Amino acid sequence: MKLTRSLTDAEFLRLYEATRATLTRWIDRLRAETGSGFPEKVTAFHDEMAVHGRFRKPCPVCGSPVQRIVYAENECNYCATCQTRGRLLADRSLSRLLKDDWPRSIDDL
Numbered sequence: 568m569k570l571t572r573s574l575t576d577a578e579f580l581r582l583y584e585a586t587r588a589t590l591t592r593w594i595d596r597l598r599a600e601t602g603s604g605f606p607e608k609v610t611a612f613h614d615e616m617a618v619h620g621r622f623r624k625p626c627p628v629c630g631s632p633v634q635r636i637v638y639a640e641n642e643c644n645y646c647a648t649c650q651t652r653g654r655l656l657a658d659r660s661l662s663r664l665l666k667d668d669w670p671r672s673i674d675d676l
């Protein structure tokens with residue numbers, strides 16, 4: 568997790584390539600599931616997604632509970648163990664409420 572303004576050119580390229588590869592993989596997967604028919608029940612969530620929409624459910628890679636950051640009307644899900652080296656990212660609403668009781672890592676949680 569990093570602010571876009573602090574990404575290096577190499578990180579931008581890596582993010583672009585990873586995003587493109589992920590989207591291409593999901594397009595292929597969803598086309599294979601749909602077959603020749605018109606897609607039904609279109610949603611932003613899918614059971615096979617690693618963390619998206621899986622708050623508190625186990626990460627498919629390491630089993631740690633999926634975390635979330637709520638901002639405005641959006642929510643971002645992530646695995647603290649796999650993606651932030653165990654660090655819990657501050658959630659504006661909960662970390663303000665809990666202040667010093669806010670756990671700093673997945674182990675503290």
Ligand SMILES: [Zn+2]
Nearest residue numbers: 626629646649
């Ligand atoms: Zn994980």
